[in-house]
Amino acid sequence: MSDAVFRGSDRYIATPDLLLSVNAALRLQKPLLIKGEPGTGKTLLAEEVARALDRPLFQWHVKSTTRAQQGLCEYDAVSRLRDGQLGEARVADIGHYIVQGVLWQAFECEQPAVLLIDEIDKADIEFPNDLLRELDRMSFSVYETRQIITARHRPLVIITSNNEKELPDAFLRRCFFHYIRFPDTDTLRRIVAVHHPDAQQRLVDAALRQFDTLRQIGGLKKKPGTSELIDWLTLLMAESIAPEQLDAAAGEMPPYVGALLKNEQDTGLLQRLLQMQQQRR
Template identity: 65%
Template sequence: MKFTSTDTYVATDDLTVAVNAAVTLERPLLVKGEPGTGKTELARQVAQSLDLPMIEWHIKSTTRAQQGLYEYDAVSRLRDSQLGEERVHDVKNYIRKGKLWQAFEAENKVVLLIDEIDKADIEFPNDLLQELDKMEFHVYETDETIRAKVRPIVIITSNNEKELPDAFLRRCFFHYIRFPDMETMKKIVEVHHPGLKDALLTTALTQFYELRETAGLKKKPSTSEVLDWLKLLLAEDLTAEDLKRDGANALPKLHGALLKNEQDVHLFERLAFMARGQR
């Protein structure tokens, strides 16, 4: 069971090694990297590459660890008891299974994605330590222990918005997805926009990397944004010549696909103004 790049996802050698190491060690794979570098998509591609079902748990700021295990609906049970419902006598009717429970009870191996764990409360990772380590948890309402029939492949993503606890990190295999270099990006683009003319691709990516490296940029454009930008360039039938900029305009064509806030747009407008003043 070895993960490799797929027809729709370019995995670097170090990322492939990290995924396969986590699978071999049966440890959760913690993947960090800036937004838009394909962390969530990685889990889907691992499932596709290994031909495994996938269970996705997308974390929000209000998500509690207990929700991943199960939730007991005491309110519904109270209401049903007042109405004389027969189902009220079996507490299992009011237990809602969480994503971890679903993964643990699967008859065959699955990929479990815990997406953007750093969005939750700081205690969230600690609250899942034992469950992810021992692959079991206790349901107090029914006095039963749920154990994983087959240990799932767990992939956890983080945008690095907050530090994760050391005790949690010790239980994971860690990988940081670096932003792709020019050659890797060309391979990624070829997957999404095959047959793109080399002159257009080189000019566009050169502008893209120059934009990313501009000092003072608040939000650097990501892989997903450059793919959107290239899609627009193709839709407008622009050529490498069309992309050329003069000193009067530092903003790239269709820059709204790359720059996502007014501060960064104003930064490039100031750069253009300064360039005109030096001519």
């Protein structure tokens, strides 16, 4: 069992239940599956855990075309064919053409590492099942060379999901699960203070009021998250928007709304709601 303890960091506001989950995964030596709205800091968590524990970080950002084998290793047949045509002596050793994947790199790290498998739900439904054995046993075989690669130290595996598709039950049983709830107002203030320590408190309060009003609108395709709030405040501060201007603009389209709403359906919905409010007055 691991003796490492994550207590948060100066750059990442972690709630007590999130700290508990990270440390439970460390203690149990199980993958930590993190779900939550986009923009709630799932990916950043792995970076900050690695920094706080002084561990190397290996990142595997999953796409729709990603295959589980790519995280282990791949055989570069094209390079071997080209070297063979050029008469290279190294072509006789197939090991020269085995490309190490992120899991292999993490397994061979000389110290305990943090391994991030980011947005696992983007891949094919079989992707998580294809990693069950490797994540359980912390080892895998390289078919081409008959090697067995075994982890020198069991890494802390942090897996993120945006809930785009359900994950297999067999995979879920092997994980410690945590859902990052959207931060309450007090936690948002603490997050803002990390990114904008010099922000005027009255501006932050006015921005949070408008931000909360936006998030309460029913029917939004994508609610603004913490990352959007930070970007929006960056713009407000850069343009010296006064708190009074924000308060006066309540009931109107917020300045720099493109930092908060990311598609035409949501901006159109907001425009219609504002027009309806004006007509009632």
